[in-house]
Amino acid sequence: SAVISQKPSRDICQRGTSLTIQCQVDSQVTMMFWYRQQPGQSLTLIATANQGSEATYESGFVIDKFPISRPNLTFSTLTVSNMSPEDSSIYLCSVEGTGSFNEQFFGPGTRLTVL
Amino acid sequence: GENVEQHPSTLSVQEGDSAVIKCTYSDSASNYFPWYKQELGKGPQLIIDIRSNVGEKKDQRIAVTLNKTAKHFSLHITETQPEDSAVYFCAASEGGYQKVTFGIGTKLQVIP
Numbered sequence: 001s002a003v004i005s006q007k008p009s010r011d012i013c014q015r016g017t018s019l020t021i022q023c024q025v026d027s028q029v030t031m032m033f034w035y036r037q038q039p040g041q042s043l044t045l046i047a048t049a050n051q052g053s054e055a056t057y058e059s060g061f062v063i064d065k066f067p068i069s070r071p072n073l074t075f076s077t078l079t080v081s082n083m084s085p086e087d088s089s090i091y092l093c094s095v096e097g098t099g100s101f102n103e104q105f106f107g108p109g110t111r112l113t114v115l
Numbered sequence: 116g117e118n119v120e121q122h123p124s125t126l127s128v129q130e131g132d133s134a135v136i137k138c139t140y141s142d143s144a145s146n147y148f149p150w151y152k153q154e155l156g157k158g159p160q161l162i163i164d165i166r167s168n169v170g171e172k173k174d175q176r177i178a179v180t181l182n183k184t185a186k187h188f189s190l191h192i193t194e195t196q197p198e199d200s201a202v203y204f205c206a207a208s209e210g211g212y213q214k215v216t217f218g219i220g221t222k223l224q225v226i227p
Contacts, residue, residue, distance in 0.1 A: 001161070042204065043159070043217045058214075092158055103149065104215060106158035 002027050002095050004107035012113045013083055020079045021110045023093035028073035030096065033104065034066070037090040046091075049076050083114045117142040119207050121218030128195050129226050136221045138205035139187045145207040148181060148188045149215070153202045163190070195225045 003026040013019050023032065034046040046066055047055040055068040069077045080087050090109045097103030118141040128134050140148075146167035151159035165172045165179045165188065172179050176195075181188040192199055205218040 004158075042219045045214060048214075094158075103161060103164065105161060106151075108158045111156075 001097060001105045002029065004093065004095060004105060006091075006093060006107040006110050008110060009108065010111040010113075012115060014115055015084055017083055018079055018081045019083065019112060020077050021091050021093075021112075023076045023078070023107055025074045025095050030073070032070065032076045033094045033096075034068060034076075034078045035092040035094065035106075037092060037109070039089070043092065046078070080112065083112075085114045088112055088114045117145060117207055117214070117216040119205060119216050119218040121205050121221060123221060124219060125222045125224070127224045127226060130195060130197060132195055134192045134195055134199070134223055134225075136190045136203055136205065136223075137187060138189070138207075138218050139185075140207040140216075141186065142207070142209070143183075143186065144209050147208045148179070149206050149208075150177075150179060150190050151204045151206065151217075153204065153220075155201075159204060192223075195223075197225050197227050199223060200225045 005024045007022045032049045035043045036046055037043050045058050046061045047057045047068055049055045049068050049070040051070050051073050065081050067079045090111050092106050092109045094104040094106045121138045149164035150162050152162045153159040163174050163177050163179050165181050167183055170181055176193045178191040202220045202222050204220050206215050208215040
């Protein structure tokens, strides 16, 4: 499986500011995914980022709030914009495996606290 | 869309005992069912998965069963150890880069 790193690992931010989270993979992958995991909750898909095209957002998530970049096959960023305390969550990136059944492998996550 | 229900939400077992976590799904088109283990402060780790063309898969102390007719699948951990303590998530997908839907998670505590 791919080795995935995220930066920052955690951050505490003020209301109204923005934070950009980076996801780096040690091999080229076509599909990258961004998830949100609210405290004590399950994983919710924010968007799918395919290199060379606009990210596809899930219902309830919009590009203005969560802009995503995918400049190459090993890197992606997720920005959490105009943050409020409700955005306090763990943000996870994942990548698809080499199999055909949508195996996904996750990074360590970014723990965000908004004051 | 797909809906995955998981239970129990918490599970405590004595070291050496078995643990069973059950999930149901709603979309009959789903054909890929992974299980993830998430330790505190870490991202989810894929521990085992099963495709719809098999009914059971085993990897050492971990096994997963699938009943497509009833739309449910289960994770079985035998001879539990303290390091098995974590949150376990089941998930379902149609495969082929389709969306993966996760269950709510089960917090497993193995008591030494």
